[in-house]
Amino acid sequence: MSSDLQQLSQQELLSLALDALRREDAGRGLAYLKEAASREDASAQVLFMLGSEYAQIGMIPEAKAALYKSLHAVPELPIARFQLGLLQLTTGDAAEARSVWMPLLDLPATSPLAYLRCFAQGLLDVSVEAWDSARGALLEGLALNLDNAALNKDMQGVLERMDAAQAGQGIPAAAPSAAPSAAAPATTAPAPEAATPASASPADVDASHLFISAYQHRGKPH
Secondary structure: OHHHHOOOOHHHHHHHHHHHHHOOOHHHHHHHHHHHHOOOOOOHHHHHHHHHHHHHOOOHHHHHHHHHHHHHHOOOOHHHHHHHHHHHHHOOOHHHHHHHHHHHHOOOOOOOOHHHHHHHHHHHHHHOOOHHHHHHHHHHHHHHOOOOHHHHHHHHHHHHHHHHHHHHOOOOOOOOOOOOHHHOOHHHOOOHHHOOOOOOOHHHOOHHHOOOOOOOOOOOOO
16 A cells, blocks of 8 residues: 555645545544655645544654644644643643643734633643633633534533532532633533542542544644
């Protein structure tokens, strides 16, 4: 198959990878992405997709490397930057996550991507058990994010695990901030299997519980 892949252009490889991933043929999709990413003309989009796929199958060092390359090619890619920072946070490097996320943390409130600033800040607050500020930031992000339901679902799951951990310690759950009810739409209901057991302590609600998903923007790192 490798000799056949060498005959294909970047655009052809990208199109085939997208088609394979839509058909849930991860192995073939990964093969197309690896071939495209190995070339000198590899695009930031290909590198972002490759990093996302590596994250899905637990190859975290390879995922980080691919995402760093995507940002080297196009530094302003916001969803690639968010996912890289999330990988850093989930592997225990909060300082590096903050460094990666700094351009997102500096986004103005008027930016259409301001929800990424809220989510990044909220997750950093979770990592240091700043529960009230984490809740406020995550709820604000949920209210602002109207175009990435998969990401909202992950963040709603974080809020649910925070509630479970606080309840397990007998700590009253923080009251929701003054965010509109749209902050937690029905389509973002948390997955029950992801919840932290009621006996968990607040310290258990940390970045290591987060699930790195291939967001609905897979292949569209804008």
